[in-house]
Amino acid sequence: MKVNITEQNGVAIIAIQGKMMGGPDTGELDEKLYSLLGKGTKMAIVNLAGCEWINSSGLSILIHHYKKFRDAGGELKLANLTDKIERIMVISRLTEVFKVYDSVDAALKDN
Numbered sequence: 001m002k003v004n005i006t007e008q009n010g011v012a013i014i015a016i017q018g019k020m021m022g023g024p025d026t027g028e029l030d031e032k033l034y035s036l037l038g039k040g041t042k043m044a045i046v047n048l049a050g051c052e053w054i055n056s057s058g059l060s061i062l063i064h065h066y067k068k069f070r071d072a073g074g075e076l077k078l079a080n081l082t083d084k085i086e087r088i089m090v091i092s093r094l095t096e097v098f099k100v101y102d103s104v105d106a107a108l109k110d111n
Helices: 023-038 056-071 083-091 104-109
Strands: 002-008 011-020 043-054 075-079
Touching: 002 023, 011 023, 011 056, 023 056, 043 056, 043 083, 043 104, 056 075, 075 104
Parallel strands: 011 043, 043 075
Antiparallel strands: 002 011
16 A cells, blocks of 8 residues: 655645555554644545555544544545445445545535
8 A cells, every 4th residue: 555645725635545454554554644643734635546445454544543633623534435445434334424525626625
């Protein structure tokens, strides 16, 4: 899994490429999200367009940081869920927790 972070209008955009399956892959994502929080970033969007698969470890990282951003007075949003990822999110009822958008642009507009 590759993690690329850019910024647009003060919002961190975290693009995920590959499988979010735990271990070193999600460790890198975890570290980068903690780094953003440490820098005072309040708003972040996880772009899942390139995410091929996510398991419980990947979901756990997203849930954990959703709470961390919320506790810091910010928000962690999700964008561009693939059909596979969306099914997992719906089944686990996480679409009721996260704000989910069809695109990064749509997520940026909802601030």
